[in-house]
Amino acid sequence: MSVKDVSARLGRDELAFYFGGDGSIPAELLGDFLRRAAAVTRRNGIEIEVVALEPGSLSVVMKALKKAGSRIHGELGKAPLATTAAVAALLSSMGGDKPVPLQKVGAEIVINGKAENIYIVIADHAYEVMDAHRARAIVEREKRTKPRLVQHGAVQQIMDDGSTGALSGVVLEVEGVFHFRPDNRNFLVPIDMRASPAAAQLFEGGRFRMRADLRLLGGQPDSLVVYRAVPF
Structure with a gap:
């Protein structure tokens, strides 16, 4: 199933991670990626819940739920506000210049050949957030970062x-x-x-x-x- 097919099947209140390619992703690695994604959206007042796994190239379909007391605003196309907020938070986290845990796990998935690329998908658009070039850049940037040594x-x-x-x-x-x-x-x-x-x-x-x-x-x-x- 192509990323366009996934986008066409999504409801307006849904989003998905699309992992391109024919490789399989270990459950532990996928779980780590989803857990870190959930932490990103949670800090922005949104909970994401997995509602389906699509066949073919792996797609994880989710719904975004506004947490009580959260303040979210703005729309992405015709997507509901909670979905918009979740996608915006994920795009910001995956697209930042400073490597964060979600980026690192996504890079690991691609570098190890488990996927060719990773997309964040909504009903009318797909955003590529990781490919081989970006994954290598994240790994190299990590190597250049020298953590303070503990005595x-x-x-x-x-x-x-x-x-x-x-x-x-x-x-x-x-x-x-x-x-x-x-x-x-x-x-x-x-x-x-x-x-x-x-x-x-x-x-x-x-x-x-x-x-x-x-x-x-x-x-x-x-x-x-x-x-x-x-x-x-």
Whole structure:
């Protein structure tokens, strides 16, 4: 099914992600992309819900719902306001010069050959937001960005505190992903929610004392697996 076919089938209150090409997308990777997209629209007062998966080149059809108390305005063609707001937020996130998690996952899908390109589609238009050229540019820009290194002493202290259950800090949501900021430290570590037995106990903005395993990549904090978390 072509992107034009998908556009022709959409209702005025629907939008879709269209992944061009013949490749299949791993469920975990697709889920990560959709979760980050939902985080983008949620910050703009809109919830998106998947209502259908179209055959052929993968298309994820969604409806946009205005959150209570949100203020949205403007129209995109004849699309309802919630759909307009969702599409505008997604286009802004995917089109920015500074790589954000949604862009990075989209680039990963294309770079790994799982899709040739990615479109955001509405009933009367399709916007290409990722292709091979843009995906490579995002990857190269990421390589040129040198993150501040965490000192070895701080890494070791966090590992020691985590092993004894004395690690304390705040859980924050960044682009739809839970991160942990240790007390008296100015960096964030992504929490591996799938691998964490205590994932269900965590909530955004909460301070916790936890037993956890800090995983490293190249000697730097890469992810955190949480085994026990007690709010305080």
